[in-house]
Structures are given as structure tokens and as C-alpha cells.
Amino acid sequence: MIVMKFGGSSVESAVAIARVAEIVRSRLAEKPVVVVSAMGKTTNALLAAAELAADGQRDAAQAALDALEAFTLGEAHASLRGFIALHFQELGAFLDELTQIGDFP
Incomplete structure (x- = not known):
């Protein structure tokens, strides 16, 4: 298991969130627990x-x-x-x- 936290500029827009999704997908074998902050500001x-x-x-x-x-x-x-x-x-x-x-x- 791996905990992955994303916030700030990594979730500031739909494009940025799509990048986060790709990062998480690349680590699925590690059974990620994902924590995401609210979108930019x-x-x-x-x-x-x-x-x-x-x-x-x-x-x-x-x-x-x-x-x-x-x-x-x-x-x-x-x-x-x-x-x-x-x-x-x-x-x-x-x-x-x-x-x-x-x-x-």
C-alpha cells in the first residue's frame, strides 16, 4: 500500500487532475490510498x-x-x-x- 496526497497546483485544473489520475494509475499495483485537496483556491x-x-x-x-x-x-x-x-x-x-x-x- 502507498498513500498518495495531491494538492495545490497538482489539482488546480481539469488538466492537472488528469495528470494526477495518470500518476495514480501508474501505481495501481501498490494499492494506492489517494488524498486530494480541493481544486485550486x-x-x-x-x-x-x-x-x-x-x-x-x-x-x-x-x-x-x-x-x-x-x-x-x-x-x-x-x-x-x-x-x-x-x-x-x-x-x-x-x-x-x-x-x-x-x-x-
């Missing part, structure tokens, strides 16, 4: 949107989420777009809740 963008929502800036939070969704959908294979869009709708509902609560760690 996703974590920071989600945190920024959450902080904006908690500060009562719901429109700005939605704009940040919309920009992240556009980037993600641009990188996604067509068969995944509906799946991704559904999750972004759920994230939008989360921003609504943060706006109502007015607090984010």
Missing part, C-alpha cells in the same frame, strides 16, 4: 464567501460563490455539471444561514 474562496455572509454581505458572498461555481463548472466534464450545480445551490443555502446567524468562526 477553492478552500480560500469558500472561506471568503462564508465570512462575507456572516458579516451581513449576502450579495457579495453570493458573487464570490458564483465566481467559484463558474470556475468549477468551467473545469468540469459535462456529465458532472448538474451534480456540481446542485452542490453549489446547497452552499448558497448555507450562506443564507450564515447571513441570518451573523457569525462565522
Whole structure:
């Protein structure tokens, strides 16, 4: 068994993720356990949107989420777009809740 972790520039785009898949495929005989970070700048963008929502800036939070969704959908294979869009709708509902609560760690 081998643990393989990929993050940062190795998962920043669909092309980069395809390279990661090839690397993993080349090591299948070693029974890899694969750990993958969020795609390029996703974590920071989600945190920024959450902080904006908690500060009562719901429109700005939605704009940040919309920009992240556009980037993600641009990188996604067509068969995944509906799946991704559904999750972004759920994230939008989360921003609504943060706006109502007015607090984010």
C-alpha cells in the first residue's frame, strides 16, 4: 500500500487532475490510498464567501460563490455539471444561514 496526497497546483485544473489520475494509475499495483485537496483556491474562496455572509454581505458572498461555481463548472466534464450545480445551490443555502446567524468562526 502507498498513500498518495495531491494538492495545490497538482489539482488546480481539469488538466492537472488528469495528470494526477495518470500518476495514480501508474501505481495501481501498490494499492494506492489517494488524498486530494480541493481544486485550486477553492478552500480560500469558500472561506471568503462564508465570512462575507456572516458579516451581513449576502450579495457579495453570493458573487464570490458564483465566481467559484463558474470556475468549477468551467473545469468540469459535462456529465458532472448538474451534480456540481446542485452542490453549489446547497452552499448558497448555507450562506443564507450564515447571513441570518451573523457569525462565522
